Amino acid sequence: MPATARIAAVEAFVLAGDKDYVGGAGLRATAPGQASSGSSPGAHRPRALAEIGDLHICAYPPQAQTCLVRITADDDTVGWGEGHAPLGPRATRAVVEDVLAPLLLGADPLAIEALWERMYGAMRLRGHVAGYQLEAIAGADIALWDLAGKLLGEPVYRLLGGPFRRELPAYASGVPGATAEERAAAAQGFVAEGYTAVKCSIGRGDIASDLATVAAIAEAIRGRADLLVDAHGAYSAENALQVGRRLQELGVYWLEDPLPPEDIAGYAHLTAALDMAVAAGETECTRWQFAERLARRAVDVILPDICRAGGITEGRRIATVASLHNTKWAAHVSMGSSVHVAAAAHLAAASANFLIFEFPSTPNPLGDDLLTAPLRPTDGVFRVPDGPGLGIAFDEDRLRAHLRDGAL
Secondary structure: OOOOOOEEEEEEEEEEEOOOOOOOOOOEOOOOOOOOOOOOOOOOOOOHHHOOOOOOOOOEOOOEEEEEEEEEEOOOOEEEEEEOOOOOHHHHHHHHHHHHHHHHOOOOOOOHHHHHHHHHHOOHHHOOOOHHHHHHHHHHHHHHHHHHHHHHOOEHHHHOOOOOOOEEEEEEEOOOOOOHHHHHHHHHHHHHOOOOEEEEEOOOOOHHHHHHHHHHHHHHHOOOOEEEEEOOOOOOOOOHHHHHHHHHHOOOOEEEOOOOOOOHHHHHHHHHHOOOEEEEOOOOOOHHHHHHHHHOOOOOEEOOOOOOOOHHHHHHHHHHHHHHOOOEEEEOOOOOOHHHHHHHHHHHHOOOOEEEEEEEOOOOOOOHHHEOOOOOOEOOEEEOOOOOEOOOOEOHHHHHHOEEOOOO
16 A cells, blocks of 8 residues: 555445335335235224324335445545435435545545544534434445555454454344235244344334234244344334333344434333333434433443444444443444445444344345345355455446446
8 A cells, every 4th residue: 555545536426226115106104114004094993092103204215225435545446435325315425525525535544533533523513413414424434444444455344453253143124014924924934044033113003913913923933033123213102111011021132213212211211111122223323322322221232323323433432332331232234235234244343242233134226236246144144244345346337227316
């Protein structure tokens, strides 16, 4: 590596792939892979208190989409990163190009922590400490780590001081099906593939239907795999504990995002009341946000999303803060490209308090199809790439076919 290596270019690209998350065109307030309860409004519902509102439900696009970041050194070495952008990736691209690029051009690409602080400090006093700003920072930061690994000829996990492990336990995230029986059968299929944990979604129908579905899945995989349940922040103070206690009786390993993320006091109450683990954190973007939750014992397992939570640099700090509270973290990798998967895997490999790796159970048009070699679990185990940087390479022709509003 030249002693005077400098950053020569910072670019962002919108990536999209044809995948209908919800079975229809247009934005929909429904979770990916979540079946409806099958009931018409008001039909077969035991009581009004069992109804779940739609105030906290995320909007999802009809396509898989994200924002990739490419940083090029003056010797033409390239690093790739990703800013988590399932909706509005052009906003992430604008932050990268208009806010971050001028801060990075001409800088030493190995001064990664210093550059992270420069990017974060540029807008923190203007209130931009989460959302698109941090997702854009994440993309640039991951690209810097990939670039550094390639310049130095080492995998990112080694630059981070690892590995503690190269093989990561993974869970199948999302159990498809229109009925409880179909979803139970799908869960059995994932276990047959070697997964030792499966995650299903609830919180979009009535409580009775949700619990019946979880009971069917739990029974189908009992003794062979753990069941994780994601409520997507759907419950309120008066019904979250009710649901949690029933899930606990069914043997669920963790309940993810049972409450809206702002209700930290509610999370602390729920965590204290349940023996089952409460998991949360995909919404948080910095170590400070996680520190408050952890200090208040408002979570048992944290779920940082590396492409939202400031990238690998901030992700490592978040893992360290969690270790101060004797808490483990699990990688949140729900949507995005294989850059997202690889970045989370390298951080997991270098973290002493890592627990388990999320891997989407449905085909991803922005995943393996864009790479020269596959990147996915085998027999429920994810093996971290060991090439320089993130250890992945794009098939550039396939990548170009998924670009929107830009060219390589």
